[in-house]
Amino acid sequence: MKPLRSILTLIPLACGDGGGSSGADGALFDALSMPRTPTVALDDFASAEDCGVCHATHYAEWVGSGHAYAMIDPVFRAFVAVRQENYGGKQDKFCLQCHTPIGTRGGDIEPGFAFADLQAISLEGVTCESCHKVASLVRPYNSGHVLDPEGPMRGTIPAPQVSSFHESQFSPLHGTAEFCAGCHDLREVSGLELERPYAEWQKSPAAAAGVQCQDCHMPRYQGQAVAGGPTRTLHRHTWVGAGVPLLDGFLDPDEEASLRAEVERLLGSAARVSIATAPSVRAGDVVDLSITVENHISAHNFPTGSTFNRQVWLEVVVRDGDGRVVFATGTLDERGEPGGSVGAGTAAAPGLLALGSVLVDARGERVLFPWRAARHVSNAIEPLGERVFELRVPTASTDRGPLSVEARVLFRAFSPTALRALGLDEYVARLEIHEVSRSRASVELGAP
Ligand code: HEC
Ligand code: HEC
Ligand code: HEC
Ligand code: HEC
Ligand code: HEC
Structure with a gap:
């Protein structure tokens, strides 16, 4: 007798266009997110620590988040090492375009690169300015953002106070699921869909009701964006998901315990x-x-x-x-x-x-x-x-x-x-x- 019968509806995911073409040297490139020559200067970006001087809460939350972990994550690094070996470094920009959009566009990620040689801003991974210097979105997958280092700091405060450090601009894009899609939907070079929370969201009841990713993953609270500033509705920068960093010491024991509780x-x-x-x-x-x-x-x-x-x-x-x-x-x-x-x-x-x-x-x-x-x-x-x-x-x-x-x-x-x-x-x-x-x-x- 068959002890068990299960109803498995296995759904093959669709194929799209993974983007990118290979040049004469065989290296994969793409004008937007994997350029052959740098389209931005690494020096034009500020470190998250600089932002933390005024935005202490945002910094404290970000520094323990998956976004700050994106380039030091040992699992990511191990996958990248195998891909480097498999393609002789010619596809290195592919895996790095979302984990460090600044480093990839800024020329720090070259075929055969070593993590140990990267600039500090690249190792910050998905750092503040990889989101707040986003001017627009070209495609809702594979690092589809346009980075504008010279531009203002973009966010969803409609009329921000004047800051001595940066100009600010209201950006409706930052309040939408599309903004997250730029990095969270991932297609392989072959076109195979690997990650697709945004594509799933598009057809979901949440999308129909106007509920965005931020509503669950960046919960609102009342507070000050800068010390002495007005009390506003702010957004948590912890991005709790399903993962707890495996790297020992990335979080201190108290932080790790509270993240585990949040994930639970x-x-x-x-x-x-x-x-x-x-x-x-x-x-x-x-x-x-x-x-x-x-x-x-x-x-x-x-x-x-x-x-x-x-x-x-x-x-x-x-x-x-x-x-x-x-x-x-x-x-x-x-x-x-x-x-x-x-x-x-x-x-x-x-x-x-x-x-x-x-x-x-x-x-x-x-x-x-x-x-x-x-x-x-x-x-x-x-x-x-x-x-x-x-x-x-x-x-x-x-x-x-x-x-x-x-x-x-x-x-x-x-x-x-x-x-x-x-x-x-x-x-x-x-x-x-x-x-x-x-x-x-x-x-x-x-x-x-
Ligand atoms: C489109 C942007 C994008 C590209 C390109 C990309 N990633 Fe990621 N990667 C992500 C996002 C977003 C997550 C988080 C997804 C999640 O937690 O479910 C992630 C998570 C991961 C994780 C899991 C990390 C953890 O600790 O949970 C690994 C490993 C990883 N990526 C490896 C790679 C490799 C290898 C490549 C190249 C083949 C690659 N990524 C290319 C966006 C990208
Ligand atoms: C010298 C202090 C100072 C520093 C340093 C600073 N900011 Fe700000 N920032 C401000 C002030 C003041 C506001 C306006 C706050 C308000 O109106 O409540 C602001 C607003 C913002 C906004 C909201 C913009 C909007 O329209 O929604 C973002 C996003 C932002 N800053 C990001 C950053 C990032 C990223 C950095 C680091 C690169 C940074 N800030 C560094 C003072 C600073
Ligand atoms: C209604 C609340 C809600 C909204 C809106 C929402 N999520 Fe989630 N998300 C969850 C919950 C609950 C989990 C944990 C369960 C899971 O991993 O599937 C989760 C998990 C995740 C994870 C971690 C998955 C993993 O295994 O690593 C990612 C990445 C994610 N969401 C991205 C998104 C993106 C991108 C959007 C917008 C397109 C979004 N979420 C919208 C509730 C939400
Ligand atoms: C992954 C992208 C991302 C990163 C990284 C990021 N932010 Fe944000 N930030 C956002 C989004 C999106 C919003 C607006 C959320 C909304 O309105 O739903 C926001 C809002 C803000 C605001 C406006 C006040 C608020 O809470 O709404 C400030 C200030 C800010 N971020 C500062 C920072 C600083 C400082 C860092 C780095 C320490 C940082 N952000 C890193 C995406 C990001
Ligand atoms: C510039 C690219 C980028 C943008 C923009 C971005 N993310 Fe991420 N996100 C990543 C990467 C890469 C990781 C995985 C890092 C790792 O673990 O190696 C990640 C991880 C996460 C996780 C943790 C997943 C887990 O397994 O626990 C959540 C939740 C998340 N992002 C939500 C969001 C939301 C919501 C937005 C939009 C407001 C957003 N992200 C925008 C690149 C991005």
Whole structure:
């Protein structure tokens, strides 16, 4: 008997134009975000620290955010090292165009570059002026912003006070999802869509209601943008998502604990799992479980972003009246990967009930590196949508009722196997599994 049946609606993501062309030297370039020769001068940009002198709160929040981490992130660096090797450095600008738009446009990122040799402003990653010197958006993906270093500081305060350090200008663009799309939607050179929260948002109930990315990821509060300035509605610069930096020491222990709590809270609001089943079965019969996962996010899929790196799955464990496991899927195996299974009385292992996405090459084999992928196949749940998994649990191995069923939606930022493949073994112990949602049910066992 087949112990488990799952409804997997695997959706291949569309292909578009990844942008960029190769010159005579074989190096990939693009006039906007991967120019052959610098289009801006690195010296024209101020360090975030300079901004912090007046905007202390914005600086303190940014410096612990994923945006400040974008160029020192060891996982990013490990991926880039492999790509450098694979293309002999000729595509180096591709991965750097969003992680350091200033460094890439300013000529710091040359074929074969080394992180250790970069200018400080490049290592600041997505620093203040990579957002506040954005004048317009050319395309809603692949670093589609136009940077204007000589221009005013742009933001959403309609009539800002005069500052001695910079001119200011009201920019409606900065209050919209399009602004984030410039970096958050990513297409490979091949055109394969890798990350697409904005494309998901465009068709979402949130977009129809005018809810922007900033409403959830840059929550509003009342305060002063500068000491002694007027009290205004301001926006948090923490950009809490699903990740906690793996690099030890990037955050101090208190900051890390509070970020973990914020991530837990955000993930806890993302999805809900529920179990439908008969209240009782005769001992020896099969228990039919219908497990539903609802995406509670109105704005994008669950999960979203770099879903091919993330692990999101359903764990289901059924115990008998003595607490013995009679059925399990999604528990961890000896490598620490979800897949462990117990199918009472049967050798057939239930497949993993995954909610993320996978990259596969032309032969259909799963691959870690996006540039080796031919297809991106996703089982993520659309905004406010749901996914139903049907499971058939045999009870022949026990007559001790009642059966207790527990279902959990679990999230982990990276797979330990992937980190080991990247040579990042030292970070495996820092990976955490977050419980997004949990549900329980009980089934009586009647006389056979
Ligand atoms: C279009 C802009 C863009 C480009 C180009 C880009 N990235 Fe990213 N990258 C992002 C964004 C945005 C995130 C955060 C997404 C998320 O957390 O879901 C990210 C996250 C990552 C992460 C996960 C970081 C973590 O610690 O969670 C890795 C690894 C990464 N990128 C590697 C790469 C590599 C390798 C390339 C080149 C193939 C690349 N990126 C090109 C925008 C980009
Ligand atoms: C000498 C103090 C000072 C420094 C340094 C400074 N600013 Fe400002 N900034 C101000 C003042 C004053 C305002 C107006 C605040 C208000 O009206 O509430 C302002 C406003 C802003 C705004 C809002 C503009 C708008 O119209 O919405 C942004 C964005 C901004 N600054 C970014 C930066 C960045 C980025 C840096 C660093 C490159 C920086 N500032 C450095 C004083 C400063
Ligand atoms: C209604 C609130 C809401 C809005 C609006 C929203 N998000 Fe999210 N976002 C969430 C929640 C909840 C999570 C955590 C669950 C997850 O990772 O899918 C999240 C996670 C993320 C992540 C981290 C994903 C990962 O695994 O690394 C990124 C990146 C992201 N959102 C980008 C965006 C962008 C870009 C927009 C606008 C197009 C946006 N979000 C709009 C609620 C929202
Ligand atoms: C990833 C892009 C991004 C980065 C990096 C960034 N900001 Fe902002 N900032 C924004 C956006 C977007 C808004 C407006 C949000 C809205 O209106 O919804 C904003 C608003 C502001 C404002 C106006 C007051 C407020 O809170 O709305 C100030 C001042 C500001 N930022 C300063 C800074 C400083 C200083 C840094 C670096 C330490 C920085 N920002 C880094 C995107 C960014
Ligand atoms: C200039 C490019 C750029 C812009 C503009 C930008 N981001 Fe990001 N963002 C990134 C990169 C790159 C990362 C991943 C850094 C890393 O972890 O290596 C990131 C990470 C994040 C994360 C953390 C994801 C996680 O896994 O925890 C959130 C949330 C986020 N961005 C939201 C936003 C929102 C909302 C906006 C628009 C207001 C925005 N970003 C604009 C480049 C950008």
